[in-house]
Amino acid sequence: MPQPCTVIIFGASGDLTFRKLIPALYNLAADGDLPAATNIVGFARRPKTDDSWRGELKETTTKSSRSGLNEEIWGSFAPRIFYHQSEFGNAAGYQSLAKRLDELDAQSGTRGNRLFYLSVSPTDYEGILTQLAAAGLSGTKGGAWTRVIVEKPFGTDLSTAHALNEVVARVFREKDTFRIDHYLGKETAQNIMVLRFGNGIFEPLWNSHYIDHVQITAAEPLGVEQRGPYYESSGALRDMVQNHLLQLLCLTAMEPPTDLRADSVRDEKVKVIRSLRQMTIEEVGTHVVRGQYAAGAIAGKEVKAYREEDRVSPTSMTETYVAVKVNVDNWRWANVPFYIRVGKRLAKGGTEIAIQFKNAPNVLFNKAAEPLGPNVLVIRIQPDEGISLRMQCKMPGNAIRIEPVKMDFHYGTSFGKASPEAYERLLLDAMSGDATLFARRDEVEGAWKFVDVIEEAWHQSENPPPLCTYPSGSWGPKESDDLLERDGRTWRRM
Numbered sequence: 194m195p196q197p198c199t200v201i202i203f204g205a206s207g208d209l210t211f212r213k214l215i216p217a218l219y220n221l222a223a224d225g226d227l228p229a230a231t232n233i234v235g236f237a238r239r240p241k242t243d244d245s246w247r248g249e250l251k252e253t254t255t256k257s258s259r260s261g262l263n264e265e266i267w268g269s270f271a272p273r274i275f276y277h278q279s280e281f282g283n284a285a286g287y288q289s290l291a292k293r294l295d296e297l298d299a300q301s302g303t304r305g306n307r308l309f310y311l312s313v314s315p316t317d318y319e320g321i322l323t324q325l326a327a328a329g330l331s332g333t334k335g336g337a338w339t340r341v342i343v344e345k346p347f348g349t350d351l352s353t354a355h356a357l358n359e360v361v362a363r364v365f366r367e368k369d370t371f372r373i374d375h376y377l378g379k380e381t382a383q384n385i386m387v388l389r390f391g392n393g394i395f396e397p398l399w400n401s402h403y404i405d406h407v408q409i410t411a412a413e414p415l416g417v418e419q420r421g422p423y424y425e426s427s428g429a430l431r432d433m434v435q436n437h438l439l440q441l442l443c444l445t446a447m448e449p450p451t452d453l454r455a456d457s458v459r460d461e462k463v464k465v466i467r468s469l470r471q472m473t474i475e476e477v478g479t480h481v482v483r484g485q486y487a488a489g490a491i492a493g494k495e496v497k498a499y500r501e502e503d504r505v506s507p508t509s510m511t512e513t514y515v516a517v518k519v520n521v522d523n524w525r526w527a528n529v530p531f532y533i534r535v536g537k538r539l540a541k542g543g544t545e546i547a548i549q550f551k552n553a554p555n556v557l558f559n560k561a562a563e564p565l566g567p568n569v570l571v572i573r574i575q576p577d578e579g580i581s582l583r584m585q586c587k588m589p590g591n592a593i594r595i596e597p598v599k600m601d602f603h604y605g606t607s608f609g610k611a612s613p614e615a616y617e618r619l620l621l622d623a624m625s626g627d628a629t630l631f632a633r634r635d636e637v638e639g640a641w642k643f644v645d646v647i648e649e650a651w652h653q654s655e656n657p658p659p660l661c662t663y664p665s666g667s668w669g670p671k672e673s674d675d676l677l678e679r680d681g682r683t684w685r686r687m
């Protein structure tokens with residue numbers, strides 16, 4: 194159980210606060226994991242009262258909370274929620290916030306512990322951090338702690354991420370800075386390390402001697418919804434590859450850490466990032482495929498093309514799909530490609546890591562013209578979280594007929610309870626000061642360095658690779674299949 198604290202959310206009127214942050218805090222309270230004295234203060238520009246904000250939150254939490262809403266629990270949770278109205282740039286608003294936080298500490302025993310959550314546009318970060326420091330809110334007094342959680346996007350390239358890191362570092366120490374990547378809070382992502390280092394059988398096989406290649410897929414049937422303006426300036430590479438997918442790749446590829454301290458784990462992840470083979474501008478055309486969804490059908494319903502979405506340019510060159518062949522140049526992974534793909538408006542939703550092992554030798558059962566398929570270990574991040582292993586089996590009967598079967602573990606059936614939402618775990622960890630599941634400065638900057646050259650090839654080179662289109666409801670552009678076919682491989686059908 195962490196020490197009680199006050200969580201101050203900048204961007205209290207934002208979608209993330211309503212859909213994720215408050216439901217996560219509510220569910221922590223419902224599960225008895227939130228210290229009873231915890232206070233929540235929303236900081237935003239719109240005029241509201243404590244009561245009117247609580248009313249809005251009750252409605253949205255009922256819709257978004259994984260456990261629904263229990264009146265009694267809400268009844269004891271809601272009085273700890275407060276609203277503080279101010280412009281982000283108004284010094285007086287921060288002075289009155291400081292006063293209010295002191296009063297709340299005195300009333301509820303939060304002991305001066307504070308967790309600031311920046312859930313605002315990145316253009317507001319610098320102003321908010323500067324004001325926090327000026328109002329004396331970023332320092333610590335008498336054994337209390339002060340931490341900051343920073344939402345993504347963390348910069349738009351290496352130089353903006355670096356500049357942002359400098360701004361944050363002026364106000365908060367690295368150990369008090371929590372850069373959120375919600376994929377790291379997903380139950381199955383956390384299980385990758387347990388699977389690898391808590392079992393004796395996988396690690397000896399987890400290398401280029403036995404593994405042929407790895408596929409990491411994050412597929413979404415949704416389009417850009419209401420986020421056209423953000424997505425136009427981001428695209429799939431910055432939105433998902435630089436952070437979520439590279440984080441999953443790091444967890445899959447890293448060496449065992451010496452212990453489970455945050456920095457020991459993150460040191461190993463950074464080594465993977467440093468081992469990613471940096472592409473040249475010319476190589477981007479052969480190693481990366483970018484696509485944009487055209488009109489099509491999802492679950493039998495017609496959907497429009499990306500260029501026809503709300504607040505998206507009709508001539509937009511933004512990618513909604515990316516596939517990348519990534520080489521990890523280290524001893525363990527020499528010549529084992531990691532193929533990663535991410536896309537919106539794909540046929541099906543799902544995130545998974547598939548470890549494809551090398552084929553059995555071409556003798557005995559594997560001698561036929563049509564070879565037996567390889568063993569594939571699939572870590573399903575979502576939905577239906579679990580792990581499966583595909584292997585060959587003899588069909589019952591007098592003849593030798595071999596068919597692939599799956600050994601399948603499902604979280605839902607094995608543990609009989611729903612996994613907590615990523616934000617629950619991450620908020621609790623930040624309150625406890627555990628940064629293991631948060632990205633460190635060097636990880637974030639290293640990941641930007643890797644993707645920057647791809648952006649440069651697409652948007653600044655003389656001969657940019659094409660932006661391919663794919664019908665909504667498909668599995669992405671044909672060129673993405675070609676990327677693997679050239680290596681004699683195919684994408685897994687999910």
Ligand code: BG6
Nearest residue numbers: 345375413415432433437544575
């Ligand atoms: C966010 C991206 O970080 O992750 C979104 O900005 C994407 O574009 C989302 O839809 C996917 O998260 P999840 O948890 O639904 O897989």
